[in-house]
Amino acid sequence: MTLLTVTDATVRFGGLVAVNNVSFETEPGKVRALIGPNGAGKTTLFKAIAGEEELESGTIRFQDQEIQTLTPHEISERGVRRTFQTGGLFGELTALENVLAGLHTQVPSSLGGLLINSKHAKQVEKEATEKAHHLLEMMGIPHVAEQWARDLSGGQQRMVEIVRALATDPPLLLLDEPAVGLAPPVRLELLKIIRRLVEEENIGVILIEHAIEFVMTVSDTIMVLNNGEVIADGAPEEIRQDKEVLEAYLGR
Numbered sequence: 056m057t058l059l060t061v062t063d064a065t066v067r068f069g070g071l072v073a074v075n076n077v078s079f080e081t082e083p084g085k086v087r088a089l090i091g092p093n094g095a096g097k098t099t100l101f102k103a104i105a106g107e108e109e110l111e112s113g114t115i116r117f118q119d120q121e122i123q124t125l126t127p128h129e130i131s132e133r134g135v136r137r138t139f140q141t142g143g144l145f146g147e148l149t150a151l152e153n154v155l156a157g158l159h160t161q162v163p164s165s166l167g168g169l170l171i172n173s174k175h176a177k178q179v180e181k182e183a184t185e186k187a188h189h190l191l192e193m194m195g196i197p198h199v200a201e202q203w204a205r206d207l208s209g210g211q212q213r214m215v216e217i218v219r220a221l222a223t224d225p226p227l228l229l230l231d232e233p234a235v236g237l238a239p240p241v242r243l244e245l246l247k248i249i250r251r252l253v254e255e256e257n258i259g260v261i262l263i264e265h266a267i268e269f270v271m272t273v274s275d276t277i278m279v280l281n282n283g284e285v286i287a288d289g290a291p292e293e294i295r296q297d298k299e300v301l302e303a304y305l306g307r
């Protein structure tokens with residue numbers, strides 16, 4: 056089954072073609088890594104999928120509907136969620152409250168209105184709370200639920216951000232360097248946890264991550280961008296041996 060199908064997507068900024076005729080697919084329950092040198096077009100591609108940059112040409116289908124003309128809000132409502140390089144939790148809220156705050160901004164607006172008082176809203180919130188506890192436990196940090204976000208370590212804050220994105224059961228999650236800034240062992244640990252969640256929850260993930268050895272460890276397939284173009288796409292062992300990738304990306 057295909058979750059997302061990008062076909063011949065091009066994004067242009069004036070004379071610069073940031074994303075050039077890119078095509079690929081993603082599946083549920085799989086980690087699809089997106090790598091490439093700085094300026095390759097990775098973040099622009101994410102923005103295009105999330106509706107934040109307009110395509111000059113091409114199509115993006117999500118669950119068999121074209122989404123490239125929808126607004127970011129409409130795309131998020133359909134279940135394409137994105138975390139940001141600079142995440143941002145509310146320091147004055149607990150970890151659990153942060154997760155639930157994400158719920159209020161991410162559930163469909165029709166539900167958002169109901170959340171204030173309806174029975175249904177209480178049910179949604181109850182389920183999300185249970186889910187949040189479950190996810191925090193899977194992350195190995197069940198004890199942080201009631202702690203202030205500002206008191207958590209960097210790694211724990213990153214984990215809570217990911218729990219927040221996952222608590223609404225998004226079919227597709229776009230992770231832009233979710234583990235950036237963490238010490239390497241913590242970084243790898245977090246990526247492995249993400250991988251486990253993806254399998255268990257059957258979520259499709261597109262992961263931007265610079266540490267290539269970690270990418271090799273946690274990804275099902277890896278797509279390599281260079282100057283806006285896909286120069287390789289395949290299983291980690293294929294990418295590891297691809298001559299063009301080694302030259303362009305690893306500088307060999």
Ligand SMILES: Nc1ncnc2c1ncn2[C@@H]1O[C@H](COP(=O)(O)OP(=O)(O)O)[C@@H](O)[C@H]1O
Pocket residue numbers: 068071073091092093094095096097098099100
């Ligand atoms: N809003 C913008 N306006 C003009 N150029 C942009 C804009 N956003 C990104 N770019 C350019 O597009 C190219 C791809 O950028 P980006 O997608 O951020 O790359 P990456 O995430 O792979 O480092 C770069 O040359 C960058 O300078």
Ligand SMILES: [Mg+2]
Pocket residue numbers: 097098099
């Ligand atoms: Mg980027």
